[in-house]
Amino acid sequence: MGNSEEPNKPISLYESSSSPSTPLLAKPEDPPPPPSPYPDQPESDPTQYLQISYNHDPRPFKDLPFLILFVLVVLATFGVGIFAIFHRNTNYSNLSSYEYDSDSTSCVKNTSLSSPTNWASLTSSSSSFLRGLTWTLVITLILSLPIGFSLLWLLKNYAKQVVYASLPFFILFPIFFDVYWFVACTISSSCSEAFPLVYRILLLVFVLLVVGVIVWIFVANWHRIELTICIIGVSSDALSRNLGLFGVLPFLTFGLVVYYAPIVVFLVFARLNGKIAAQESDGVYSCVWKQDAWVPAYYALAILTMLWSLTVMVEAQVFVISGTVSQWYFTKEDSTPRRIIRSSLRNAFGPSFGTVCLSGLLIGVVRIVRTIVDGARQEHRTGVLNLVLRCCVNALLSAIDFLNKFTIIFAAITGEAYCSSARMTYELLKRNLLSAVFVETISTRLLAGIIFVLSAIYAIVACAILKAVSNLGVDSYFVAALAWVLLILVLGFFVHVLDNVIDTVYVCYAIDRDRGEVCKQDVHEVYVNLPISRNHRPSSMITRTLGV
Template identity: 70%
Template sequence: MASTEEPTKPTSLFDSSAAQPLLSGPPEPDRSEVEREHDPTQYLQITYNRSPRTFRNIAFLIIFVVFVLCTFGFGIFCVFHRNTNYSTVSSYSYSSSSASCVKSSNSTSLALIPDLAAWVSLNSLSSSTVLRDLIWVLVITLVLSVPICFLLLLLLKHYAKQIVYVCLPFFILLPVFFDVYWFVACTISSSCSDAFPLVYRILVLVFVFLVIGVIVWIFVINWHRIELTVSIIGVASDALSSNLGLFVALPCLTIGLVAYYAPIIVFLVFARHNGKIVPKESSDGEYSCTWKQDRWVPAYFALAVLTMLWSLTTMIEAQVYVISGTIAQWYFAKEEHSVPRRSIRSSLRNAFGPSSGTICLSGLLIGIVRIVRTAVDTAAREDAPGIVNLVLQCCVNALLSSIEFLNKFTINFAAITGEAYCTSARMTYELLKRNLLSAVFVETVSTRLLGGIVFVFSAIYAIAAWGILKGVTDLGVDSYFLALLAWAALTLVLGFFIHVLDNVIDTVYICYAIDRDRGEVCKQDVHEVYVQLPISRNRAPLASPSIGV
């Protein structure tokens, strides 16, 4: 049969007729798949789009702006249309002669009593020692969190392997220490031992040890992946350290979101003041005066809450877009160690300009996923019987997880190319599919390792804070509460840092996939690490020709 076959040209890496350019011995392309391709070379030209971009998904931007304008417009109406008698409802009584509610003569003094009580309570609380120490602990923690973040970034950049292997034992030792310490302290304390009998204390102790055993088992089965994950974290830390301006731009976006939320919260407060005082007949025939809201107030609450949720998810996606655009400019820079000028400004301009509609669409999808997931979890807690309900819940959760996962890399790709949402989703899928790359590895192991490192750093800081409070104050049991708040505050800040680093890892992964697809090497050190990633379909990884692996 070999003699009857016509000779064919060898397929090169950049041959546009190849359906899968990086596969050796590609199969015969499907006719329907070829017909769907408008431009066979479009995927080979993927790179960071530095030229002026066109507006995408403009319809969703218009819908979002309409939501915001309606929220603010009706909110201003709520402020000027409010009923000033809302705060004095208790001073009204029913008058049988006029069949309406009238104000009592001692309304002024009655109205002042709640405010006076609140003022006295607040004044006594503000003068307490616990509140003073709490403010100092939170302020000092927030101030120290900035150098702690930069120290952690520096350590991960130069000593990622050492940091990970030093922190790994603490993933086990710290939970064991807290578990045993709580058991002993609760046994010694009479009040705690009375509240928690010995049987319950033993059950908690055993349960925590079982959880620790599960953590150890996870480490054991993933031990072969840790070395590669350490290298990935080191590469991402190097990329982030070259773009430290992100730690200024991203918190500013968060502060802007808080400032944007402030008037909406004020509008929601004043929305409750829109109504009137009406008489209400009780079951025994007596009349009392109650507050009745206007019928449109619940609708405005729903509009404002949906707008706030959509704005939150949109701002999160905008931050991911800015991170991805900035890191992609660093990755595809022509010089090896150069950092493009005004890369963050360019990413911000694209995020709130041509790609604002794409970001609004992405935020809308994430918001819908969160709402549906909350509804599904609520239904699951109600113990709905039947195997059909269980199967439906599993299917819905799987679908929602798929949407979240696809959306994650879609917004990364949109930040790099400036394409519309659906186009970015399709091109991202095709990019990973053609190169047989598996993104699940990047998503799981690195996130868990970074989360464990944050837990260790925060726990050590909380123990140090508790020791200082125990030595310089006489708070007693309250020192545990303040140390717990210090741990929560530092965990929140370091969690934001991990969120940024996670998105850097994903962006570098997409940039590496683009390099692999084009047969180029823009960052040699990145290829040396990411080429070791496992690929899908159980096929051997393809070595980049300039790496020599």
């Protein structure tokens, strides 16, 4: 390399800051590469990060200890569960036939006592209610699929119109339900007696104040809403090109339910392991069921296995979504590559399954610790130290939860181990000065608000139809509320997938920006407007700005 400088030559992404005249990875006779499309990108060592892209090569197994640990936990749960089935005590169902024998100081079976089985007959007070509930839920489940795909199509082509049409309902619906409840409770004698006028007025004013806060949030973040609409639009387009995910992800959920079925059976039979023993209370002896000492431990093991398996399946779904969308993103042609979902599934449950297990374990621990912290808060434990500890713990858990999402996305793209993915993801976003919090918060809340509005509109229409064609009376409100919950769950699944697509496209854009390439021009036209993170501004940025 020569030491001569050319002051009029632009700095390339692939040039060293110490020797700007010659590319670092090019031969001396090669022409210099074009300037970076992102002149504000900080310089870094190109030899370390140029290879970040989707890894199509065969991947080695990563995080094997956690894979082995997960398999051992599952095998232990199933092994002890099978033992519990064959080791059960059949006398459990005949407990009422045993009585205490003072001569032998033990419980013996009294053959004169019969153990009749009294089955409680579960009858419906109204057959029309069950019929109306069943038909409403079935029709809602059937209609939820076209409603979800229609919402995806609308977000892809008319995201701005959908968001602007939904925003007023974020305010109108709370006001409507608040005023409706206030009037209905005032008219009803039973409700007015349970809630005096002062409490009804306080609740009415409180909800109106909350609505005022929502309006203020909209006004203060209006410029961010404009950008978020564009992000939702391009991400919906990415999801529409990978619709096969909607066939695979529910299948994975169904597989988790099938996997849970034998564990539930093991838990039922585990409680049958024990013996009938005498118990003394206030000088009176009775026969009770005494479980074996290992049964509570098995209950804890089985429940922890189910929780870990749940978080592993959730992280595996994120892995599959990320791997599928990233393969589409890094394909520069307009056509979608073939078998990308199959490839993502193979990586998720193959070489990277240990990484998925570790990610699921961390998320499970975060959820358990957060539940403990919330439980301690509900116990009204006072003190400055407790308050500070809760704030620190919540901040740490939020940071782990936030970092984990982008770590599993990066692992799905590159096939790296969990710790390497976490470090490289942090450095990738830090080098490119991107603000991940912006993408994480606003888009999620907007999508949640949209499905809430659609579900509420559907529930109102369903309630009106039920009142017109049935004689359910006040039960129609309960049926409509259940239909509202069911539609929210189905649309929430669509939004969950779209939310992960937004994060995946975001990481892919960061990789593009880091490499100085443009794989999807429409994505870059939107994501280039993301706010720059002010937390990390290296000196090279300042130097370049001053023209030095």
